[in-house]
Amino acid sequence: MKSMMSKLVVTCALVALLISAGMARAAEVNVYSYRQPFLIKPLFDAFTKETGIKVNTVYAKKGLVERLKSEGANSPADLIFTVDIGRLTDAANAEVTQAVNSDILNANIPASYRAGNGHWFGLTTRARVIAASKERVKEGEISTYEELADPKWKGRICTRSGKHAYMVALTASMIAHHGEAKAKEWLTGLKANLARKPQGNDRAQAKAIKEGQCDLALLNHYYMAKMMRNEEQSAWADAIYLVFPNQGDRGTHLNVSGMALTKSSPNKAHAIKLMEFLSSDLAQRMYAEENSEYPLKQGVPWSGLLASWGKFKADVVALDQVASNRANAIKMADEVQYDAK
The missing domain is CATH 3.40.190.10 (Periplasmic binding protein-like II)
Structure with missing residues (x-):
């Protein structure tokens, strides 16, 4: 009996150890x-x-x-x-x-x-903001995404590919707010204002402004912070200021x-x-x-740093709604041949 009890104690101890080991492995x-x-x-x-x-x-x-x-x-x-x-x-x-x-x-x-x-x-x-040249764009000269399609900016705008995720999300938000016809009209106007074929990442757009290739660009706000902390790229950041669009109506796209x-x-x-x-x-x-x-x-x-840029009104359209328009936004970029310049 004593032997059986000892075996039972050992068995229980082993089971407890295995359970404990299993729990430890699961703690990840x-x-x-x-x-x-x-x-x-x-x-x-x-x-x-x-x-x-x-x-x-x-x-x-x-x-x-x-x-x-x-x-x-x-x-x-x-x-x-x-x-x-x-x-x-x-x-x-x-x-x-x-x-x-x-x-x-x-x-x-x-x-x-x-x-x-x-x-x-x-x-x-992350806010999708407009980067503007300090030298060539007066403050207040542009204040909305819609104004990017204004012919006054012809040959003065740089962007990523129209089918990059960030551009697609912005176009999808335009569809959500204005409907497909108006959004397509906007994207067509934006394409007509491009200074060069869409290319590069967000920082490349700021660099292009610094180099005088364009005067306006679209970028996510945090790239400004990244450039400011980078010795080589800080000059790109110094060449631009940020505009948080549509503060007078729906707010900035996030x-x-x-x-x-x-x-x-x-x-x-x-x-x-x-x-x-x-x-x-x-x-x-x-x-x-x-x-x-x-x-x-x-x-x-x-x-x-972000606090120093000030508060801004954010677009509160549900991102579920923006996401539902992504396929149409990609199709729209193809239809207007956004990347074909």
Whole structure:
């Protein structure tokens, strides 16, 4: 009997050890990210310090949705991080995400910046602003996106490709506000005003203004902050000032960086805990400071630089509505041959 009791005690101890080991192994979250690791690592480190849950990251410039689809139910990924409403909705439409119903997330993230069905949540916002030459464009000379199509700017505007995600989102927002016919008229007018064939990234547009190739450009606001901190690019930043468009009516177009819970998440509870942490005051402040973006949680202070640029009115059209117009926006860019100049 004593021997049997000893064996039972040992067996129970082994079972407890295995359970404990299993729990330890489960105390992690796996993230597939389009955001570069150095931008989000401080946030994950803070989460691990607070909860003991480790965060593993796989970074890629593209192809993460396709990877999730090919991995299927065996995917180790719990969350997907991305930097545009298009990629967030692409993931949801590919059916590689699942809904999250969290009172914390719903309280912290405004409804305009999360999916109505809970399949994605914004983390920070990025304003699509007009960059204007300090030398050649007087302050107040342009104040709306619509004015970019005014013939007075013929041969004076630079942009990315009309089918780049940032341009697509802006065009989609124009469709949301004005309808397809008016949006197409606007895009046609903008194309007619281009100084060169659409090319390069946002910083390349500021460089082109510095070099006198154009006088106006579209860029995400945080690139201004990045250029200001870069020795070579600071001259590009010095050559421009930022215009937050449409302050007299609907407000400036915003896009998001965001996250979604994967359909196959093996660590769902921990993943949702990370999502909730990232919507907290601490993480929102860290995220905004690290990336020079605007926090989504109300009451979280902006970085000193962003605060120095002043408050602005933001377009509050639901990003779900913008996303629903993306296919038409891409088609429209083809129809007006935006990239063919």
